[in-house]
Amino acid sequence: MGMAGSLTHDVIKGPPPPxxxxxxxxxxxxxxxxxxxxxxxxxxFVLLAASTMVFAALTSAFVVRxxxxxxxxxxxxxxxxxxxxxxxxxxxxxxxxxxxALKAGDRSKFNLWWSAGTALGILFLIGQAIVWRQLKDAxxxxxxxxxxxxxxxxxxxxAFHLLGGVTALVYVDVQxxxxxxxxxxxxxxxxxxxxxxxxDGIWVYLMVLFYVWG
Amino acid sequence: xxxxxxxxxxxxxxxIRRYVFSLDHKVIGIQYWCLGLFSVFLGMSLSLLMRFHMVxxxxxxxxxxxxxPQAAAGGVMTPELxxxxxxxxxxxxxxxxxxxxxxxxxxxxxxxIQIGAEDMAFPxxxxxxxxxxxxxxxxxxxxxxxxxxxxxxxxxxYPPLSGAGRITGPGEGxxxxxxxxxxxxxxxxxxxxxxxxxxTTVDLRCKGMTLMRMPxxxxxxxxxxxxGLLGFAVLLAAGxxxxxxxxxxxxxxxxSGLLISDQxxxxxxxxxxLLWQHLFWxxxxxxxxxxxxxxxxxxxxxxxxxxxxxxxxxxxxxxxxLSIGFLGFLVWGHHMFMSGMNPYSxxxxxxxxxxxxxxxxxxxxxxxxxxxxGKIQFTTAMLFALGFVSLFVTGGVSxxxxxxxALDLYFHDTYFVVGHFHMIMGVAAIFGMFAGTFYWFPKATxxxxxxxxxKLHFYLTFIGVYAIFTPMHFLGLVGNPRRYADFTNxxxxxKLxxxxxxxxxxxxxxxxxxxxxxxxLFWSIKKGKPSGANPWNSTSLEWSIPSPPPFDNFAxxxxxxxxxxxxxxxxxxxxxxxxxxxxxxxxSDRSSH
Numbered sequence: 126m127g128m129a130g131s132l133t134h135d136v137i138k139g140p141p142p143p144x145x146x147x148x149x150x151x152x153x154x155x156x157x158x159x160x161x162x163x164x165x166x167x168x169x170f171v172l173l174a175a176s177t178m179v180f181a182a183l184t185s186a187f188v189v190r191x192x193x194x195x196x197x198x199x200x201x202x203x204x205x206x207x208x209x210x211x212x213x214x215x216x217x218x219x220x221x222x223x224x225x226a227l228k229a230g231d232r233s234k235f236n237l238w239w240s241a242g243t244a245l246g247i248l249f250l251i252g253q254a255i256v257w258r259q260l261k262d263a264x265x266x267x268x269x270x271x272x273x274x275x276x277x278x279x280x281x282x283x284a285f286h287l288l289g290g291v292t293a294l295v296y297v298d299v300q301x302x303x304x305x306x307x308x309x310x311x312x313x314x315x316x317x318x319x320x321x322x323x324x325d326g327i328w329v330y331l332m333v334l335f336y337v338w339g
Numbered sequence: 340x341x342x343x344x345x346x347x348x349x350x351x352x353x354x355i356r357r358y359v360f361s362l363d364h365k366v367i368g369i370q371y372w373c374l375g376l377f378s379v380f381l382g383m384s385l386s387l388l389m390r391f392h393m394v395x396x397x398x399x400x401x402x403x404x405x406x407x408p409q410a411a412a413g414g415v416m417t418p419e420l421x422x423x424x425x426x427x428x429x430x431x432x433x434x435x436x437x438x439x440x441x442x443x444x445x446x447x448x449x450x451x452i453q454i455g456a457e458d459m460a461f462p463x464x465x466x467x468x469x470x471x472x473x474x475x476x477x478x479x480x481x482x483x484x485x486x487x488x489x490x491x492x493x494x495x496x497y498p499p500l501s502g503a504g505r506i507t508g509p510g511e512g513x514x515x516x517x518x519x520x521x522x523x524x525x526x527x528x529x530x531x532x533x534x535x536x537x538x539t540t541v542d543l544r545c546k547g548m549t550l551m552r553m554p555x556x557x558x559x560x561x562x563x564x565x566x567g568l569l570g571f572a573v574l575l576a577a578g579x580x581x582x583x584x585x586x587x588x589x590x591x592x593x594x595s596g597l598l599i600s601d602q603x604x605x606x607x608x609x610x611x612x613l614l615w616q617h618l619f620w621x622x623x624x625x626x627x628x629x630x631x632x633x634x635x636x637x638x639x640x641x642x643x644x645x646x647x648x649x650x651x652x653x654x655x656x657x658x659x660x661l662s663i664g665f666l667g668f669l670v671w672g673h674h675m676f677m678s679g680m681n682p683y684s685x686x687x688x689x690x691x692x693x694x695x696x697x698x699x700x701x702x703x704x705x706x707x708x709x710x711x712x713g714k715i716q717f718t719t720a721m722l723f724a725l726g727f728v729s730l731f732v733t734g735g736v737s738x739x740x741x742x743x744x745a746l747d748l749y750f751h752d753t754y755f756v757v758g759h760f761h762m763i764m765g766v767a768a769i770f771g772m773f774a775g776t777f778y779w780f781p782k783a784t785x786x787x788x789x790x791x792x793x794k795l796h797f798y799l800t801f802i803g804v805y806a807i808f809t810p811m812h813f814l815g816l817v818g819n820p821r822r823y824a825d826f827t828n829x830x831x832x833x834k835l836x837x838x839x840x841x842x843x844x845x846x847x848x849x850x851x852x853x854x855x856x857x858x859x860l861f862w863s864i865k866k867g868k869p870s871g872a873n874p875w876n877s878t879s880l881e882w883s884i885p886s887p888p889p890f891d892n893f894a895x896x897x898x899x900x901x902x903x904x905x906x907x908x909x910x911x912x913x914x915x916x917x918x919x920x921x922x923x924x925x926x927s928d929r930s931s932h
Contacts, residue, residue: 164460164542168534171568175530178572182621186580186614190591194609268588271609278579 162312169316173323176286180327183282184334187275191338200272202335203259209252210332216245217325220294220318227314236301243294246321250291253284272339279331286324293317350890360470362462365888367469368448369783372776374473375440378431379769381480383850385428390843392416394836396825410488410509421824422491423510427483429494430518433626434525435476437768441633442567443472443532445775446560448783450536452881453554455545455898457891460538464531471528479521482514490515493822495619498592498612499599502584506599519582526575529567536564545880547900551657552919554879554904555650558657559636562664563629569668570625577618584610591615613678620671628667630764631731632660634771635702638724640904641774642706644877645721646713647915649905651705659698659705666695676747685744692742699735703728714908718875719793723774726801727767733805734763737812752822755815758808766804773797773856781874785886786867792859796852803849810838876916879904883920 191197223238257280260266260273267277297317300306306314351357358366391400399414410420447465451458459465482489487509492501496518505512540561544553580591588606592615595608643650650656672680672688706728715721737759740746750756780788819826819835826832826839873882880898881888898920906917917925 164538167538167541168461168464171534171537172530175533175568175572178569179576182573182576182618183580186576186591186618189614189617190609190611193611193614196590196609267583268590271590274583274589274591278583282576282579 165312165316169319173320176323176327179282180279180330183275183279187279187334187338190271190275194271196270197272198270199339200265200270200276201260201263202276202339203256203263205252205256205259206332206335209249209256210328212245212252213249213325213328216242216249217322219245220321224314224318227311232301232306235306236298239294239298239301242321243291243298246287246291246294250284250287253280256280276335276339279334283324283328283331286327290317290321290324293320360466362458362466363890364447364451364459364462364465365783365892367465368444368446370469371439371447371472372444374469374476375436375444375772378435378439378476380853382428382432382436383853385424385431387846387850388416389421389424389428390846392421392824393826394840394843396827407488416824418824419491419508419510420488422493422508422822423489423514425822426491426493426510426518427479427489430479430522431476432765433494433630434522435472435479437630437764438529438567438626439472440772441637441768441775442536442560442563442629443468445556445633445637445772445779446536446563449779449881450557450560451539451543452884452888452892453557453879454540454543454548455880455893455900456539456543457893459535460543461535465535468528468531468535471524471531475521475524475528478517478524482510482517482521485513485517487512487514490518495623496581496615497619498581498584498610498615499594499597502581502593502610502612502615503597503599503604503607504585506602506604516582516585519578519585523575523578523582526571526578529571533564533568533571536560537568540564545898545900548919551654552900552903554636555639555653555656555660556633556636556879558660559632562660563632566625566629566632566664566667570622570629573618574622577615577622580618581615613675616675616678617671620674621668623674624671625664625667627760627764628663630768631771632663634727634768634774635660635731637771637775637778638706638727639702639709640879641720641724641778642709642728643905643907644778644875645716645718645724646710647716647907648709648713649903649907651708651711652701653903653905655701656705659701662698663695666691666698670695673742673747676744677751682744689742689744693739696735696739699731703732703735718777719788719790719797720774720777720875722794722797722801723770723777726797727770727774729801730762730767730770730804734759734761734767738763749818750815752820753815754811754819754821757821758811758815761808761811762804766808773800778875779881780863781870782881782886782888784864784867785870786863787870787874788863788867789859792855792862796855796859799852799855800849803845803852806845807842807849810842814838873918876914878902878906878916878918880919883918 219238220242223235223242226232226234226238257277260276265273267274293313294317297310297314300310300313350363351361357363361367361370397415400411401414403411403416404414407416407420410417410423447459487505490496490501490510491508492498492511492515496515500507500511501515503511540553540557544550580589583589584591584593584607590607590610592612593604593607593610594612595604597604597607639650639656670688670692672684673692676685676688737755741750741756741759777788777793780786814835817831817835819832823829823832826836870886872885875882880900883898884893900919901923902917902919902921902925904919908915909917912925
């Protein structure tokens with residue numbers, strides 16, 4: 126809960142809080158970074174809403190397709206999925222440690238943790254590729270059964286989102302290592318981290334879906 | 340890149356950065372508008388070919404054979420070619436005209452200015468959004484040129500026809516794949532646009548521009564963006580599943596035991612075509628409001644301006660827009676009354692559909708209330724806005740018939756439906772676009788469109804569209820099915836051919852008079868009367884700056900808003916309008932009188 130608390134805190138307050146002198150009431154003037162940061166968060170949450178809709182649509186298709194027909198057979202799921210889940214959760218945890226280090230002013234620790242989080246994110250993607258490989262070797266293809274069809278579609282949709290996330294992680298990392306992490310980049314850090322946590326949550330949700338109904 | 344950074348420098352020099360890959364919301368708005376203009380003429384040409392074929396099903400035309408050596412061998416269209424024209428007409432009109440111009444075209448140009456911002460929140464994303472839309476259009480048009488031609492399954496792409504592959508028809512090979520890819524690309528573009536519209540409206544309003552001081556156009560653009568955001572995400576997911584059914588051997592939508600072209604399909608089993616219908620219409624119904632809401636915004640704005648009266652019931656209008664947006668997501672089932680759905684579900688969908696009549700009626704009554712007792716100025720822009728109200732009511736009333744499951748049983752898949760949705764979604768939205776074009780053209784170019792040509796164009800178009808689409812309702816009552824390429828061999832339909840002939844002539848006529856608009860457009864760009872900053876004596880922010888606006892809209896000045904958007908004919912004030920940026924003292928003068 127502590128982590129979620131800090132996340133919320135960062136979203137609202139920002140580390141350190143840049144001046145936000147206008148907003149819903151239209152009270153301020155159109156002048157610079159405060160607006161920029163707010164708009165970035167709004168844009169991010171709009172994006173998250175759209176991604177949620179994609180997974181909601183696929184879930185409803187999943188439930189309907191499973192309920193409508195008698196050809197659904199639960200598919201074999203590689204154990205590696207659990208390892209990948211651990212890796213992804215760890216990446217989120219490490220990213221938040223990294224943000225705390227930055228808040229505490231410890232740049233080198235931030236760089237270290239952020240690089241570690243990025244590496245874990247890439248590791249998760251590699252792990253997912255290996256899961257696909259294992260399924261292929263076990264003869265479970267996308268067309269084998271509706272359960273495997275949905276497994277491939279959902280994991281691919283998630284991985285597609287993660288590719289975007291990893292790109293952002295790497296971008297921040299490169300900026301950090303090149304010592305280009307001015308206050309303006311804080312927004313990029315927060316936006317990336319929140320997006321990543323969101324994908325983490327989606328993955329946990331997908332695991333529940335696969336193991337309970339898949 | 341964010342707005343302050345992008346516009347912190349001088350306007351970019353060089354043709355490519357200024358007019359092609361521009362980050363300026365105004366240029367991007369015009370790009371969208373031009374893309375829509377191209378698309379609307381393309382879509383209209385397809386409909387003319389269809390109207391010609393329906394009344395001359397066996398008359399050979401030489402150049403048909405040149406264009407389609409296989410599908411129109413000997414110059415006579417095959418039914419499959421007719422279906423592909425219908426599919427592409429619907430798709431191009433819905434996605435690349437109705438979705439693109441009112442929202443992305445006008446919205447891009449005028450949303451930032453009307454709320455006092457220098458640009459959209461994410462200019463780079465904005466540019467990416469336009470060029471992604473452009474690629475989607477290229478991919479869509481490419482479907483004409485691949486083997487087998489364009490797909491046959493309509494803009495709704497119902498499986499199994501759209502999912503079982505080449506065996507279901509000539510256009511169902513590569514053509515249908517390209518269709519799905521194009522729509523998927525369009526979904527991404529639309530998502531990028533929605534992010535920009537929402538973030539801009541929420542975060543970039545200038546000082547004093549509270550939500551309840553936004554012009555109604557901005558409200559409709561905001562709600563439309565939310566609808567697009569939620570709807571297109573679902574369409575994207577559905578499109579991916581459909582593409583996999585076609586290319587990866589999955590069975591999301593394709594059931595077992597299908598018999599197509601005398602062959603039993605064994606490669607699929609267990610899928611549900613109804614699943615597609617649910618996913619598609621969950622997007623498809625909000626899409627109707629995506630097309631019409633911005634038109635409603637423009638109409639509200641113009642009726643108030645040209646009646647020289649405040650909009651009647653501003654808050655009620657805002658809540659009506661919001662409730663139309665919300666209810667729009669709860670009524671998708673009314674497209675599926677005939678799908679064998681549970682009658683109780685149908686009743687629920689029907690009741691919810693009737694509910695949308697309430698905010699729609701609120702809007703209509705408020706429009707009439709705005710006009711009532713006003714000093715109405717019948718400019719061309721105003722005429723098109725009035726035309727919008729007329730078409731919206733006509734098309735809306737037939738919607739109440741179709742929303743009843745018992746009546747829909749009869750009307751479903753007849754010309755009644757075609758008449759209904761062309762009135763309300765097609766022509767009404769197009770009238771909204773013409774209204775916006777005549778109203779805002781002076782702002783974008785500094786020149787007025789010619790009023791004589793404009794009025795001539797309006798009256799002929801208004802008569803033309805009613806002549807095309809009114810008879811369709813009667814054809815539907817008689818039982819004339821839609822999507823048929825040829826009625827001549829069906830006895831009871833054969834007698835209706837004269838009505839179809841009338842509609843075809845009306846269609847040629849209406850298409851012909853659009854040339855007047857094109858002439859007006861190009862002539863006025865070159866030789867139109869200079870408009871000045873505020874030719875209509877309007878109140879909103881775009882009229883407080885020069886025409887055309889400077890690169891960063893307000894030339895470095897941060898506008899401050901002191902008034903609501905529709906303060907017309909305020910008693911005791913010298914002019915009959917108060918601009919939003921006028922000092923507060925104008926209003927206090929009023930109170931002292």
